[in-house]
Amino acid sequence: MSQEELVVERARRSFQTGRSKPLEFRLQQLRRLQSFLKERQEDIKDALQKDLGKVGNSFITHIYFVILWISLIYSFELTACPCKHINSFQHNTEQMQLVTPDFHHVCLFQVFHDEFVYHFLCYSGNAAIVKPSEISSTSSTVIKQLLPLYLDKDLYQVVEGGVPETQQLLKQRFDHIFYTGSTAVGKLVMEAAAPHLTPVTLELGGKSPCYIDKDCDIRIACRRITWAKLINCGQTCIAPDFILCEPSVQNRVVEEIRRCVKEFYADSPKTSDDYGRIINQRQFKRIVGLMEGCTIAFGGDADESQGPTVLKNVTGDSRVMQEEIFGPLLPIVTVQSVDEAIHFINEREKPLALYVFSHNVKLIEKVLAETSSGALVANDCIVHFLDSALPFGGVGHSGMGRYRGRHTFDQLSNLRSCMIKQLKMEGLNSMRYPPHSTKKLGWARRFLLSQLNVQKLRNMAMLAMLTCLAAFVVQRFLR
C-alpha cells in the first residue's frame, strides 16, 4: 500500500469509529485549532516570512481572520441540529424536514497563498486529509509537524508532497474534494473525482476586472484598489487583476496609485516591512514576462522581487491580458463607456470577483445585471471575503461550490431529507393505490395541488387565540 493509501485508510477507519460526530468533539477540535494558531504564531510567522516575505503585523491580521472564522462557528452553535419545517397538507401526518448533516471524508488541497486557511474540515464532522501546497514549502512543513500536536492525528492528517503525491492521493476515493488553485489543475481534479463520483468544490481564479467610473471619487477608489492589489504581492485569488476606465481618467488613476504606493510602502517597497515577495523564481519569471509589449506607467523594476507596477493603454490582446496575473502588475485597459466595459468583461471567462467603483447606483445595478462573476463588490475590493454570511465561490472557470461560515458547513455535509410518518390513517392512502380511478385521481389532485401553508395557519391560529385571550381579559378584569 502506498503512503497515500495508508493515510486515507486510516482516516476512513477513524471516521467510522464515529468519534467526529458528537458536537462536543468538533468544538474541542476547533478550540485546539484556535490554540494552534495562537500558540504557534512565531513558527507560523517565520514560515510565512520564508515563503512569502510576509512580515510584521500583516500576517497577524491574516491569522486573526482565521481565528474569527473559528469563533463564528461557536456562535452558530454548530448548526448540526435538525431544522424542522412543517409545510404542505397532502399527508395526514406531520411532515418534518429534518436536515441532518451527514458525514464525509474530505480531501483538501491548498495553494500557497492561503496556507493557513483551514476550511473548517472539523466542524461538519468529517475526517479530512490536508495536502498543503509544496510551493510554500516551509509553511507546509510547519503544518505537517505542528498540526498533529493539536488536532486528532488520525482524523485530520497532513500529507506533504508534490505532483506525484497529489496524483496518488487523487486515485483514492473521497466523499468530497476541496481544491483551491488554478483552473488548469481544477479540471484535472474534477476529472480524477469522476470515477468515484466525488463531488468537488473548486476555488479557482481568473482575471477579476475592476471598473472605475470617471465620475467617482478616484482618490479613494485608487487607495482601496492599490491596497487590495498589493496585499501579498498581488498573489490573492480575488485581487483586482486589471482596471477598466475611460481614457480621460487614466492618468489620474496612475497618479493616485503611485501616491498610494508611496504612502503604503514608503519610498521603496522592496525594503518595506509590509511588502511581500513572489513565491518563487518560476512565478517571478512568468510575471516579468507578462510585461512584454506593454507601456509601463510606473514601477517595472524587477530584480529579486517584482515591485508594484502599473501598465497603461493595455489592449485586450496583450500578453498580460491572457492569463491571471497573480502578481503586482496592474494593467489599465481604456474603454469608452460602461457598456464597452461590460462587453469586454463578457467576452472573457466569468471571474471570481468583479469590482466596480461608482457613486451611481444605477450604473452599479447595470453592471450587476449584465455580467456574471463569483461575487460583485462595489466601491471596494476583497473585503467581501470577511463577511462570512456571503457565500464565497466562483462560477464557470472561476470555480464551483462555495464556502465561508455556514456555507462551508453545508458544502461539506449531506443535507439529508427526512420524513417521518406513522403507520396509521391508512384510509387516506387509498387514493394512491390501484386500481386507479378518475375519482381517486380527483382526490389525489386536491391533496397534492392544495397550497395550504401550514406554518402560516398555525401562526394565524396563535394570533386568534391571543386576541381571544386579550378580549376575555379586557372583558373580565378591566371593566
Add this chain to the structure above:
Amino acid sequence: MSREQQAVARARKAFETGRSRPLEYRIIQLKNLQRLFIERQKEISDAVKKDLNKSEVGTQLYETLGLEGEISLAIRKLREWAAPRPVEKNLLTLSDTVYIQPEPLGVVLIIGAWNYPWAVTVQPLIGAIAAGNAAVVKPSEVCVHTAKVMEDLLPLYIDKELYPVVTGGVPETQELLRQRFDHIFYTGNSTVGKVIMEAAAKNLTPLTLELGGKSPCYIDKNCDISIACRRITWGKYTNCGQTCIAPDYILCDPSIQDRVIEEVKKSIKDFYTEKPKTCPDYGRIINQRHFKRIMALVGDSAVAAGGDGDESDCFIAPTVLRDVKPDAKVMQEEIFGPLLPILPVSGLDEAIKFINKREKPLVLYVFSADEKVINRMRDETSSGGFLANDCLVHFSVSSLPFGGVGNSGMGCYHGKFSFDQLSHLRGCLIKKLKMEGVNNMRYPPHTPKKLGCARFFILKTFDLGWVGRMLLLALMAVVAAFVLQVRETQAKSKKMLLFLFVCLFVSFHVFS
C-alpha cells in the same frame, strides 16, 4: 456544424439576447408549459402507455400531476426566489448593502431518463426556466414514443430556441457532451453518471446527478406489518419496479418473513387482481434487454410469489424472493424491476451493518413504531433521503431537497432547490466611497495600534439581529409611555393599553 452543435449555439445566442432574464418572460414560459399538460394529456398518456403500459390515470398520478404542482409553485414563488436575499451583516458591513443575488447560469443540458420520462425530464426544465436559463433537453431514447411526443410538443408551447429538444441515442449524447454548458443535469445510472462527470470536467461544468442504487427497506418486527407491507408493495410495484426510489430489498427478522410475504401477496392481489398481466394498472418492463436482465437476477434465489414472465410482452409478474443471501445475484445491482428480495437479519444492528457495507443509497426506508429504532437507523447510516413508515412520498414534498449522496448522486432539486441548483448565487457587497478613515487600520504601514483596531472590528461579534429587536422593543416602550403620559387617560384605559403592550411584546417574540 453538427445538429447538436447548432442547437447549443442557438440556445446560447438566444440566452445572450437576455430575453430569459425578465421574470415576466419566465412566468409566461411556465404558464405555457402548464397549458401543455392540460391540453395534450391524451397524447402524453398514449405515448407513455406504448412505452411503459401505464394507464392514463397512472400517467397523471405519477408523472404530470407532480409537474403541475411544481409549475404552479414556481409561478407563485418566482418573485420571491429571484429577489436579492439580504444576509446578516457584521460590524464591518454595518453601513453597506450585503445580499445574495440569484442569477441564471447560462445554457443547461438536461438529460432525461426513461422510467418517468415526463417527470424527470421536465422537472429540471421547470427549474431551468424559472432560474432564467436556456436549456437543451435530451429525452431518453429508450422511451421511444414519449421522446417523439416531447420533440413534437415542447416547441409548440415554449420558446424553441431557448429550450430546444434534441433527440437521439448514445452518439448524439456524446456529441452534446462535447459542447460547453453552464450546468449539466443528468438522471440515470451511476456508470453513465461517471462518464458525464468526466466530460463535464473538461469545461469545469457543474453537475447535478440523480442516480440510483439499492434502496434498503427495514421492517421492524414490532410494527404494523399489514400497513407496512401495503405501502411497500405500492412503492415497489408502481411502474413495475422501475422507480429510482423504489424499495429495492427488504431486511427483516426471520420470524416475520412469512408474514411479510403473506401481506405483500395480499396487497398485490388487492392492487393488481389475481392476474396482474391483464390488469390495466400493472406496467411493463421498458424493453427486452431489461426484461432479460431482470429475469436473470432471480438466479437461484427462492421464489415466494410470482416469478413468471413473458418476453414478448415484456411482462414480469410481481415477484417476491425469500431467504435471499447477500451474495445472491439479485443483490449485486439495482434491480429496477418487480423483484422484491427479502434478506433475513437478526435485528437493527445487523441491518445497519449490512446497509453501511454497501454504497450509500438514494433513499433508505424504515418501518417501525419505535422512535428509537427510527432515530438509530437515521443516525447510523447515510443516504440521499430517509423515510420512515412509507415509500416514495418524500418525492412529492417540494420543500424537501431530492438527491443522492456518494454513488447515488450529487446535487438536489425540487421546488426552490431546483431554482437554486440551476442559478448562480452571487455574493454582492455594495459599499460607498466614504468613511475612508475607518479603512486606515488596514493600510500599510502596519502598526500594533492599527492591528488593535482591526482586531476589534474583525473579532467582535454581536448578534445584530438581537440588537435590532431590543431597539424595536425599546421604541415600543417609549411610544407606549408617551401615549400614556400625553393622553391623560383614565386608569382603566391605561391598564388596557398596558395589557395591549404586553400582548404586542409576546406576539413579537412568538413571531420573530
